Every structure is written in structure tokens, then in C-alpha cells.
Amino acid sequence: MLLKASQLTMAFGAFKAVDDASVAVNEGEVLGLIGPNGAGKSTFFNCLTGDLHPTSGTVHFEGRDVTRLTPEQRARLGIARTFQVPLTFESMSVLDNVMIGAFLRHHAAAAARDKALEVIGEVGLGGAAEASAKSLGTPGRKRLEIARALASEPKVLLLDEAMAGLTPAEIRAAIDLVRQIHRRGITLVIVEHIMEVIVSLADRVVVFHQGREIARGTPSEVTRNELVIEAYLGKRHAAKLSGGTT
Amino acid sequence: MSSILLQVIVSGLLIGAVYALFSSGLTLIWGMMNVINFAHGDFVMLAMYTAFLVWTAFGGGPAASVPIAAVVLATIGVLSYFLLVRHIMRGPMLAQIMGTFGLALLLRYSAFWYFGANFKTLPDTLLGPPFVFGSIRVDAPRLLAGTIGLIVTLSLHLILTRTALGSRMLAVSEDATAAQLMGIRPEHMQAAAWALAAGATGIAGALIATFFYTSPTVGETLAIVAFVTVAFGGFGSVPGALLAGLLIGVIEAVSAFMIGPVYKDVIVYTLFVLVLWTRPQGLMGKA
């Protein structure tokens, strides 16, 4: 097991955003986290990355307890992430953005630049390396975030709604990119509410509702699960999904 | 409790209410627009000179100078907003510090050029004799300033929380783009906030002039207190400024009396830094 959260609870005052959730991520798999807005999946996600420290429960990475580690310490161990609303370094060029990630494993500027240029090519931003991050649109920024994370050479990459705000064509391109990343042996955890993404990418899915896990299984299993349909998808969406189109 | 100590606390509360009064304008701007107005003390100074001019022109007391100073300062506030602040608030924080610091120098030395360096005061008999409650004495100008300080901070709070104007201004401060989609013109709301904040500062200055000296550099003396009060109370929180003002007033007075006046700043600054460390959002600021 690469990444394991056990009995994780995150309370803000009396409100429990995540309530006793246990999820394990196997090496090499693509795990989907889904749930309606406010289900607690983002909070759970941020507990995995270290942006939040859970009220109780533990997070283990490669068998090591990382519950109290900071985001930067986890990044060094090999956990990388993207943000729901892209947090690119706006005053820098695309190349410099990616170099920040590359510097984690390559301390010399020249080596970091080489690594960054390589990753930029891989994610298809090759033409824009010298452009300012500010000049990119939403798809570009999401891609830039993925490139930045990849440049840090992670073992697991956590994508927080990496497809939100993209057009269907852009989504298809993004899915290809994620598949390609997966093929390189990087484990993926994907938080999404676009079902198409989950269905086409995830090996396993965990469904959150009101801070609790309500179902888990393969995408096809959970989309047939009564609880999931009622709590989250709603009948209309379920019908759409079984039709196979969006 | 000895009657002297009680007098110390009463004096502290009164000066504290005044601190709250001249800090409420600053906290409004700071909280609503995320702009530190380094010229705030000089706004107070201009209001004090306005009060002085009102008195020399026709012998008018606070009844005349307070509304006049409020209008004059509100005008200056709106002008500053449209000519300067509107342009620097989207820039980096440094541009805001630079711009408002430059404005501070400009205002301070324009007053210097016009009024000269001499200290001015209003006659101390303007508001009549002090009130005496047993052994406690409360002088009229401070009592008036303290009372109006309470009224103004409370009204500002009510305007922000209970009126349509207030909720629009808050909407703009939360998310200007979203507010714009709802048909609110952010610039108008921000200009209104500056008018309101500077107007309140005008009231403060006119009242302070009744018991303080006025000089071109008096704003410097007052500004630091205002900054500390605002950060202490929580950026943007008018009730926070009130609470912090009263607290600072009493802490200053009691520590100056019990330990020594040179240490009152040490104690206030130390407390302030401790509050920032343990509660960066201030006493009543939003987390």
C-alpha cells in the first residue's frame, strides 16, 4: 500500500467535514474520490497532502506515519498535488514555474531547467515555455500545475478537480495526459465530480457523502449502488451515465 | 480601589474611546479594501485644522466643526480614492504603502506650508467645566469625544451590517467580480467606503482638536496608535477597533500609572505582538 488514511476525522468546531474515513491507495492504481459538493472530499484530500492536519486518525505513506508532516515534507517523500483553483506562480514564466517543481530533486539550476523542459514537452506546453504563466488560459494553467507536480518526480499525484472548467474537447485531451502519466508508473488519486473522468480513468472509486464514505468499488459498481445514486448522483444523472454519454 | 486608580481607569476608557473613534475609519478601509492607509493620521490632522479654522472664522465649536470636518474629510477621502487609491489598490501591497505614504507627506507638508509649524489649540473653555462625580473628574471635551466615538463606531457597524449600502459594500469587499455580476458597481461602493471612513475620521479629528494640540506633524503621533488599534481589534472589524481602543486606552493608562509612562509603549507593543502571534486575525477579525 502506497498511501493509507485510517479513521481520519477532520472537525471544524462542531462540524465534522470528514468523519472516520479510511482509504488506501495501492501502488500503481488510479483511485477516484467522488461525492457531491460539501461531501468532504476536498477536506479529505487536503489531509492527504498535509495542507490540513486531521483532528484524529492517521495518514501513512509507504508504511511511514506522515500525519504530522507538512506539505513540503510530504512532497519530498513523493506526494504531489494540483489545486482546484490553479495556483500558478503568476509573475513567472511557464518554465520557471515548472523549475520550482524540478528543483526538488535537482538542486543545480541547469539540471532543474533540463528536467523542467523535458516535462513541459511531455505535457504539451512545449511552445509556451517562455510565456508568462499569467498569459495562459484555464486549460493551460491546469496543465502547468500538472507539469510542475510531475517535475517534482512524485510517486503519487493527487489531482484536485483537474478537469473542472474545461470544455469536453479539453477534457478528452486532459484524460489522455493523465493516462500517459499513469503509464509512467505514477499512482494517481483523482478528486472529480465529472463522472466521465472517473469512469474512464479510475480503477477504484470511493464515494463520500456528508463527510463519510458511503460506497467503494469499481466505477461500474458504485454507479449502480443505490445509496450513491440517491445521495449523490440523483436519478437523472444515473440515467445519463448508463447511457454512456455526457 | 483607590479613587486615583479609578480615575486612571476612567481616563483610560475616555482616551480609549477616542482611539477607537479615530481608528474606525482606518479599519473600514483596511478591511474593505485591503489597503493600509499610511495617510490616515494626516486625515485626522486635516480634520483638526478644519476645526481650528471653523473656530477662528466664526467662533464655532464642535456643533459646527464636527459636521463641517466630516463633509470636508469625506470629500478629501473620495478625491483620494478616485485620484490615487483606485489605481494603486490593484497593484502590489508595496504600491499601496508607497502611494499612501507619499500622500501622507504631501498632506502633512501642505498643511505645514499653509498653517506654519506652530502648535494651535482651541480654547479650553469651549465646552465648559469638567463633570465631577465624587472624586472622579471627567473633562467635557473628552467626554464628548468618547461618547461620540461610541456613537460613530456603533453607527458605522450598523451601516455595514444592517443597511443595503453596507451589504453592498461588504459584497464588493468579499468578491468584487461577483458583486459586479449582481449589478453593484464596485467603484461606487469603494468610493462610498472612503467617504464613510474619511467622514468618520473627520468627526474624530474635529473632536480631538477640542482637547489636543494641532500641528502639521500631529498625525504621526496619532497614526501609530491607530495602526495598533486596528490590527489589535482585527482588520475591518469596527467593533474590534472599539474593543481594542478601549483596551489599549486602559492598559496604557494603568501601566503608565503603575509602572511608568516610558513603559506603556513597551507593554502595549508587546501585548500587540503577542496577540498577533496567537491570534493573527486580531481580537474580532475574521479568521
Next chain:
Amino acid sequence: MMRRALPLLIGALALLYPLLVSGSAVYQRLGALVLLSAIGASAWNLIGGYAGQVSVGHAVFFGAGAYAALAGYAQFGMPPIAGAPIGVGVAILVAALIGVPTLRLSGHYFSMATIAVAELVRVLVTNWEWLGGAQGISGPAIPRTVLDLSFTSAVPYYYIFLAVLVSILFMTWRIEKSRMGFYLRAIKDSERAARSLGVAAGRYKLYAYMLSAGLTAVAGALYAIMFGFVDPESGCGILISVKMLIMAALGGAGLLFGPLVGALILVPLEEISNSLLGGKGAGLTFVVYGAIIVVIARFLPSGLLALFTGLRSPRKPSATEPSHAA
């Protein structure tokens, strides 16, 4: 051609400046004052410009340098320059003490905390008899040896300051090109994103803060050596902090030459307007000074140098090594 000729020209101008104005002691001194201010502002630039942590309390470190230089003389008869390293050490130590708790704060809160700490230090120094208390301390009024660095002409100061400034700028340039420089800029843009990429933001901010503090102390020590006097207001006053910040911001914070450009504008402006208008005693010096700052903030909020970086290609200076030119 132009790209190569311009730096050479500026370098030659900087080296020859005292000779070019050899007829005027005032303009030789002005050159030294510009460099001295540029040293302070460049030091501030490391934390305030590159890392984006707007300190309004650097007077503490400036004061540490200035006081160490003169206290060493007043208490032990050391040449002031010998106190400078002590000042740098004290500044770094104090920066660590202040930095650990305050650098956790963000934005305005950090700025406010630095103001408060600086005022606290000023009040404490005012009551600290060993440091001369409110009366301040003087340096060697009449130089005992050349080591006292007490010169009538400003030319030796000019070259000392030039050497220090060039060293600081070279160091800054090296940092800018290195991992640390990238990390600082990343922290400025988004601390959260930087941390997610393994940037130990707290540590890097602290390093930058300590380095900045140490270099600011150098500026303070040089100031004290040149002027031979420091008191709480001229060493630790809030105006010292604000001036460093304004100078860097005016030229372009976070840019290598920003502080120098700011100093090149503001120091002559200040000195010349004071010489021309100050004697009239109407405060006009500061009306002019304030107005120019306002106008620059209004029309060039990112500083004067942004004018040029904006016109240039979006290429960052990071790509100047020829082997990697795309």
C-alpha cells in the same frame, strides 16, 4: 551591441563618477549617499522584494549595525568598522528571534508585526543606557588612525560603498539564479503552491530574512561610520524602515537593480530639494518629495523598472545562459 555597451557604460560611469564631479564635494557626497541608500534598499529587497514579505521594521537591523559600530568605539575604543561584524551577527540573531514567530503571519499582519517590533526595539534602546539611551552615541570625532574611516572627502566612502553594493548585488544575482531565488519568488506568488512542491517556505523565508537583516546591518554600520552618530530615532526610527521600502518599491521591488534605481531617483531628489527649498522653511521639500512618490505609485505601481521589463520580451533573466537559449 547595445546590450553589451550599456552595462559597460554604466559601470564606467559608476567608477568615474567622483572624478566627473570632482569640483563639487557635495555631489561626490551625494554619490556616496545614493550608494548607501541603495545598499540598505537592496538588503531589504531580498525579503521584501524577492520573497514578498513586506517588512516595515528593518530599522531594527539598520540600528543593530549602526549601534554596534559606535558602541564598540564608545565602550571599548574599537574602530567603528570592527563593530560592524558584531552588528551583522546581532542583526542575524535578532532576525531569527523575530522571524520565527512573525514570518508565520502573512501580508499586512506581517507588516504590522514588524512595525510593532521595531517600535518596541526603539523604545527599549531609548531606555538602554549602555547604548547611550536617548542621547545616542558618537563615533570618533577626530580620526585616530585611518582605520576609523573618518574622512573629510566623500570619495573614500563612495568607493567603499560601491564595493559593498557591487558585492551585495552580485550575491543577490547569484541567489536570483539559484534554487533559493526561484523558491523565494515562488513563495511570493503562492506560498501554498510552493509548499506543495517541496519548498520549505518557512525556512527559506527565515534564511532570506536573516540574510536581509545581516546586509541591512552592514548599511547601518556604514551609515554610522560616515555620519559618526546614531540615536534611537536615526538608528531605529520607523522612517528608516519606510525609506528602505519606498526606495526598493519605487525602482522595482524584487528586481536586482530596482533598489539602486529607486535610490538614484529619491536620494538626489531629497538632497537637492532640501538644498533648494529647505532653507525657506516652508516644508516645500516634502511637498515635492511626497508628490513625486504619489505620482510614481499612481502611474507605475510596480516601480520604474517595470517600465522596461514590461517592454522587453516576457523572457525571464533566468534564460540568459547561452547554452539554454531556446
Next chain:
Amino acid sequence: MFLQRGVVAVLGAALLALGTAQNGVAQQSVRIGAIYPLSGNAASAGSSSKAAIELAVDLVNHGNPDLKDVPLADGKGLPGLGGAKIEVIFADNQGTPAAGQNQALRLITEEKVVALIGAYQSGITVTTSAMAERHGIPFMAPESVAANLTERGFKWFFRATPVAGDFARAYSEFLKEQQAAGQKTASIAVVNENTEYGNSVASVIKEQFAKDGLNISQVIPYSANTTDVQPQVLQLKEKNPDVVIFISYTSDAILYAKTMKDLNWKPAIMIADDAGFNDPSFVATSAGLVEGLVNRSSFAVGKPGSVSAVINDLYKKKTGNDLDDPSARAMQGMLILADAINRAGSTEPAKIQAALKATDLKASQVITGYNGVKFDDKGQNVLASSLITQMQGGKYVPVWPKDKAAGELKLPYKGW
């Protein structure tokens, strides 16, 4: 490219400024530089001193028939230099030691002044006079009292003003006389602002009083330019001393006067150490609150027709205010300089320095209450002395020592 043009523009502007600054050089005049705080917190005092120095120069250049005893006040300029006129170049020290020193250099090298006078704040006098010393230009300090100024081994530094030790002795003698006359002086409080001026004066007073057996029961240092002085006044009210000595700048002096009335407390004898309490702003705003206040001054307006009265009238005509003590001392400093330059018969700094060392003015030849002017080896005027004045009907009247008094001392302190 642009940068380059900017540099050239700045240099151009600088040279232009230099050019205009030098245009005003008149051949016949002796140029003296005066460095005072004309902006910043002390600007009020600085502008008063400026007016007083201008008046002194006017006396030398144009004369006044009523001032026959004052050297050079006969309007013939400087006879020793063929009737040359004095020209004063003022500079603003902006309240900072750095600006003071920068301006000193400018005055010496660009304006070619033959002597400097200033700089009000002691800390600025330190840096400014150091520049004069390096260039070998005489420096006259008419009002800076910090003790260390004359301890630096300077050869070009002259100080005309009495220093803290002189004031402390005056207070001590004055209070002992009052004690003998039956006034209560059992407990004495000292309230001092916490910068160089207040601290140094307070500590010297403490030493002197301890030596003379006067009991200081309470010392209250406070930070200058404070927002509130109520706690200090309440501390006094609690201990209720018989005598209070205030050492304060103008802003705080105004607040003390108001606050003591508000809190209804006054001592039997209230003494102010010059500074803020002598500022024309203070007298204009607060005289009615401090009737009977005892003050220290080196200048007090004597009987009509006396030198001090004539000068005060001239000053009042010029500025609308009475001549205050620090400004009178500045004026005196300028007159001493003028006298020395005249006797030197040269604008050569070394000759002026020698003439300053030989200065020997009698009490009748000075406009202040000094016993005369005579500099010791360190440059201190050994004949400098202080008068004790009292606020009577909105004006300070000299009341002590008896031979220089123009009015009767009235105790206890009345206040408002």
C-alpha cells in the same frame, strides 16, 4: 537606454541646482550658514530661531539707534571688514543628524560660508559640528545643551549657551531661597521627557539636588510626543509633591497645562525647564492655564527701553510673537559670531577661530541674561547663566536673581 537617460537627467538637474545655488554669491557680504530644524517635529522652534537670527543680522547690517550698547548694532555692518554686510544662508536639518551633516557640507563647500551656527537638537549638532571641524570652519552652538558636545576635543566648536549644570545650580539656589522664605519644598517631583534633552537635564538636576540636600521624591520620565499625559498627572496627584519640575517639549507642555486643569491638581511651586514651556506656541495657547509658572530662561523682557525690551519689540513686529528663550540664544549666538568676525577683520576661518577664543563680552553687551561671553579651552561660554522668570498675566517676567528681576515673585502657583 532609458536608464541612461534617467541618470543623465538626474545629473543634469543636480548640476542645474548647483549652478543656481552659486549664482547668489555677493562679493561684499560675509556668509554664515545656519542649520535649523525647519521641517519635522521641531520645526516650530526652528522657524522661531530663524526669525531671531534674521533679526540679529538685520541689526548688524542696518542698525538700531536704541541699541547702542550692543556691539555692531550701529548699522555700519562689520567695520573690521570695511563695513561688509552679513548674509545668512539657512538650511533645514529636517530633524535628522544625516540631513544636518549633509547640509553642513553644502554650506561649507558650495555656499562658502565662513562659519556655521546651529543646529538646535544636540544630536544634530554632534554630526553637523563634526563636519565643520573636519573642514576647519568655526561652529557656534547657541542652544544645544548636551554635555558631551564640548568633550570631544574640537578646536572649532564654541557653545554660548548655559548647560544643564548651570540650570540645576540655578534651580537649587532658587528653591533654597524659597525654603528660607517659608515656602514648602519638602518633596520635589521631576517630570521629564525621555529623549536626550529631558534625560540629561533630569539627571543633572538629580545630582545637584542630592548634593544640596533637596529631596526629590518622585521622578517621572515619559516618552515625548505622547497621546495622553493623564497618567503622569495622576501619579503627581497621588503623591502630591510640593514642587514639580517639568522638562518637556511644546506638544507635551500644552497637554500638561490642559490636563492639570482638567484633573484639578497643582503643586505649590511649579517649575518648567524652558523648552516647550517657553515656545511662543505654548505661551499663545496655554498662558491662561499656567499663571505663576516659574520658568528658566536666558532671555526675559526687561523694563521698557532696555535692550531686551527693544529687541523683543522688533521681534514681535517681525513675527507677531514675543521673543522666546531658545530663539534669543540663537540670536545671541549670531551676534557673538558677528563680533568675532569683525574683530578678526578677515573671513579666514583660522582668524575667526582666534577671535572667538578671544571673545570677552560684558553682561551689558549681550541681549540675553548671560553674565557675558568668554569661551574656555573646550569652547564653552563660562559666563553663560540663566534667569528665573514667572508667568504673570500672560507674559514671562524675570523674577530671580534679584539684580536682574523686573517683577516680584508670587507664590504659591496659581495655575488657571
